[in-house]
Amino acid sequence: MDNNSSHNLSKTELLEENQRLKAELQAMRQASFAQKETESVFAHLIDQAIFPVVIVSIENDAILYANKNAYSYFGLKKETTTLKSADQFWVDSKCRQNFLQELRSKGQVDKFQAVLLTAQGKEKHVLLSSKTIEYQNKAAIYTVFSDITERVRVQTAYTQSENRYHSMYRMVNLMANTLPDLIWAKDLDDNYLFANSAIREKLLKCRPDETLIGKNDLFFAIRERNEGHRHTFGEICLNSDEIVKATRKKGRFLEDGLVRGQYLALDVHKAPMFDDNGELVGTVGAGRDVTADIKIQKALEESERRFRLLANNIRDVLWIADANLTPVYVTPSVEAFSGYTAEEFVRMPFISHMTPKYQRRFGGLFKRMLLAIDNREELSSSFFEFECKRKNGTIVWVEIATSAMWGPTGQLQGFTGMIRDSTKRVQEQLELKHAKKIAIAASQTKSEFLANMSHEIRTPMNGVLGLLQLLQGTELTPLQKKYVDTALGAGKSLLKIISDILDFSKIEAGKVECTKGVVSLRPLVASVMASFETMLDPRQVKLRCAIDPSIPDCIFACGPRLKQILFNLVGNAVKFTANGSIDLDISLVPRQDARQLLLKFSVKDTGIGITKNLQEQLFEPFSQEDGSFRRKYGGTGLGLSIVKNLVEMMGGKVHLESERGVGTVVSFTVLADVLEPELTAIDEEGVDATCPEIVSGEVAKVLVVEDEQINAMVISAMLKSLGLEVVHAADGVRAIEILKEKNFDCVLMDIQMPEMDGVETTREIRHSLENSNVAIPIVALTAHAMKGDREQFMAAGMNDYLSKPVEVEHLVEVLNRLKLNPLKN
CATH class of the missing domain: 3.30.450.20 (PAS domain)
Known part of the structure; x- marks a missing residue:
């Protein structure tokens, strides 16, 4: 209605309009009051709801509203609510983004699961039901919270329980299958x-x-x-x-x-x-x-059955004892051995079966065993012998073997062992000891006999051969010279036989020494070959020698024994060869050890040869192919036996090959050391055996102490022939008296003399004289030729040694070593 029309209204119409307007205003007022009343009731209902309710601004995420339950649920204070941002309550920001995205796309979210934090930081599992609304003229999110924290906890616990169950099942199954x-x-x-x-x-x-x-x-x-x-x-x-x-x-x-x-x-x-x-x-x-x-059980049962069978039938006694050596088991064989049954024997300590002497010994032995155990020393198997008594009182010797038994952790569990009747063996040993004493006494008697026989034979031979050597130096007719040469040769042959017997006796007694020294091999071999040249007719027999050029000139070996071996073998070849040749070949056998040489010596002859069945026997003592009274060739039959023993002493072997009527080859090997550069002194057996050159000088004075008149005459004549001044003393007492009065350059001292022997005289000279003769060189002059004689003489204070019969060449060598400068005829 416009203003013009209002002027045309009547008063009545105006009043009616006014009433209508008042009624509408009243209605509007009533409606507004009802709305406010409804809103107030609704707000009150939301504020009192049992679920937390929160309204959040979409624009800035601020909390616009929270009911009382929300304040309580999240631990909020009303005055700080607006200061909080909603995203601060979310544990997982990505989860919140998903929530907002779903809300934007659907306009609402129903039962969205999330984890939120309270103001105190405690986690809450919730289901969110939300929708977008307009609140206080602002776009907002209206959310109702349903708490599922307990449900989640239960579900998690259930899940964990399920997982544990399945894990346990898998573990049990795995264990069962393993x-x-x-x-x-x-x-x-x-x-x-x-x-x-x-x-x-x-x-x-x-x-x-x-x-x-x-x-x-x-x-x-x-x-x-x-x-x-x-x-x-x-x-x-x-x-x-x-x-x-x-x-x-x-x-x-x-x-x-x-x-x-x-x-x-x-x-x-x-x-x-x-x-x-x-x-x-x-x-x-x-x-x-x-x-x-x-x-295993069946095997053990079988083993036990066999053990029982063995224990019941064995003659020896098997036993087991505890750690205190108290018997706990013995085999039934103990009854035959001791007279006690097994049950009786076990009830008795071991020591009660022994004689008093061996009870003390057994007690000491057991103490040592316990001490060894305490010191953690290993107890190995040991054998002991005791004298015991049987049940009937008779004596029996027993051998006891004992071993310690150890537990798995190393503790001593006991002992086990064996008892054996050794009475017969002990008796045999006692008999052997007695026989050994007799044998030793017999051997000593034989050695003394040989020493005395050596002296008794060599003493007269010294006179015979010495006089023959002196006689050779005089003017003789051809026939006389032939007789002297023949007698001298026979005497030397006799001396060779005596030497063989003495050498064999020394070898048999194990008293032969093989001392190594520097040996010039070629001169040694030449001296051996030269010794036999005069014994052969060069028109009938050729004597030859060949030495491998690779063999060193000097070696380290036992020169005297090597020379003795060659003398025996070449001498045998000369003896049994009437026509043909005798060859000595020396070669070098290859070896890996460069420090030693293996030399092979071979003596080959074209002599009578040896039958096959007798070849091995020839290395036995006193063995000869022809042992009859009509035999053509002499000798002791000891040569090859001595050779075999000496070769083996020198680390070699000897071998013989022979054919009757064709000849013989005897070969042997010896070990020699390679000579060190610093060893330059040559062994006296390795040089030429001819007399050395003698340098003339002032005449030396020699005192000869000899009780045998012939021997004194011979040695004095030899010394005088060498240009030396000689004084003779018939015994040791007279020798000391002479030495107190006069000075001498040397003493040749006989050993076996009455009153005072040579050893006693030498000691008296060394300890009693007060003049220069106290240090005079003294040479033993003796027929004693057994092992140990030379050492005994040297220990008494002597300087050298000459064995009777004395040869001029050896006498000259000794005098030269003493630098007495004898003159050679």
């Missing part, structure tokens, strides 16, 4: 509910990935037999499943038989299986493979 023992479970019909890998593979022979649920043992047994395998396992065993189900008690059973033809034995433990209500639902079992144990 164990070597067989483990299974069966229902009441004996069908398998569970079986580990061991039973599947060892007994049931399951196929890969085969399930056995609902199958029983018979199923697998029938399948094995149908496939051609020998399967008899359990056929003759008790039905253990039925026994366990019937008795409702656990049991232990031995089940065995063949599986695919191989014997299998199981030690089985079975038990009934009940459910939570106590109802029987099946059986469980575990079986251990005892096949090897049964075999």
Whole structure:
């Protein structure tokens, strides 16, 4: 209505309009009041709701409204609410972004699961139901929260429990399949509910990935037999499943038989299986493979049976004792040995069976054993011999072997040993000791006899050969010279026989020394060959020698013994060869050890030869091919025996080859050391045996102490022939008197003399004289030629040694070593 028209209205119409307007205004007022009343009621209802309600500004994420439950749920204070931003309550910002995205796309979100934080930082699991609204003229998000924290906790705990259960199941299953023992479970019909890998593979022979649920043992047994395998396992065993189900008690059973033809034995433990209500639902079992144990047990039983058989039949006594050496077991053989039964013997300590002397010895022995145990020393097997008494009082000697028995942790558990009757052996040993004493006495008697015989024979021979040598130096007719030469040769042959006998006696007694020294090999061999040249007719026999040029000129060996061997072998060849040749060959045998040389000597002749059946015997003492009274060739028969022993002493071997009427080859080897550069002194046996050049000088004075007149005359004549001045003393006492009055350059001292022998005289000179003769060179002049004589003389203070009969060449060598400068005729 416009203003013009209002002027045309009547008063009545105006009043009516006014009333209408008042009524509308009143209605509007009433409607507004009702709306406000409704809004107030609604706000009150929301504020009192049991669920948290929050209104958040979409624009700035500020919290516009939160009901009381929200304040309480999130631990908020009303005055700080507006200071909070909603995103501060979210644990996962990405989760909030997903929430907002879903809200924008759908306009509302129903039961969105999230994790929010309270003002105190505590996590709350919630379901969010939200929609967009307009609040206070602002776009906002209206959200109702449903707390599911407890539900999530329960669900998480359940899930964890499920996981633990499955993990435990897998662990139990893994353990069951890892164990070597067989483990299974069966229902009441004996069908398998569970079986580990061991039973599947060892007994049931399951196929890969085969399930056995609902199958029983018979199923697998029938399948094995149908496939051609020998399967008899359990056929003759008790039905253990039925026994366990019937008795409702656990049991232990031995089940065995063949599986695919191989014997299998199981030690089985079975038990009934009940459910939570106590109802029987099946059986469980575990079986251990005892096949090897049964075999071992059978072997042990067989071993024990054999031991019992041995213990009951053995003559020696086997015993076992505890750590205190108290017997705990002896074999029944103890009764035959001691007269006591095994039971009686065990009740008696070992020491009670011994004689008093050996009881003390046994006590000391046991103390030493215990001390060794305390010191953690190992007790090895030991043998002891004791004198014991039998039950009837007779004496018996026993040999006891003892060993300690140790436990697995090293503790002493006891002792074990053996007792053997050694009476016969001890008696034999006593007899042997007695025989040995007799033999030693006889050997000493023989040695003394040989020493005396050596002296008694060499003393007159010294006179004979000495006089013959002196006679050679005089003017003789040709016939006289022939007789003298022949007599001298016969005397030397006799001396050779005596030397062979003495050498053999010394070898037999083990008294031969083989002292190494520097040896010039070629001069040594030349001297040996030269010794035999005059004994051969060069028109009939050729004497030749060949030495390998690779052999060094000087070696380190035993020159005297090597020379003795060659003298024997070449001498034999000369003796038995009338025509042809005698060859000495020396070669070098290759060796890996560069520090030693292996020399091979070979003496070959074209003599009479030796029959095959006698060749080995020739190395035995006193053995000759022709031992009759009509034999053509002389000798002692000791030469080759001496050679064999000397060669073996020098680290070699000797070998003989011969043919009757053709000849003989005797070869031997010796070990020699390579000469060190600093060793330059030549062994006296390795130089030319001819007399050395003598340098003239002032005449030396020599005192000859000799009780035998002929020997004194011979040695004096030899010395005078060498241009020396000689004084003779008939005994040691006279020699000391002369030495007190006059000075001499040398003394030749006989050993065996009356009143005072040569050794005593030498000691008296060294300790009693007060003049220059106290240090005079003294040379032993003796017929004693046994081992140890030279050492005894040197220990008494002598300087050198000459063996009778004395040869001029040896006398000159000794005088030269003493630098007395004798003159050579």
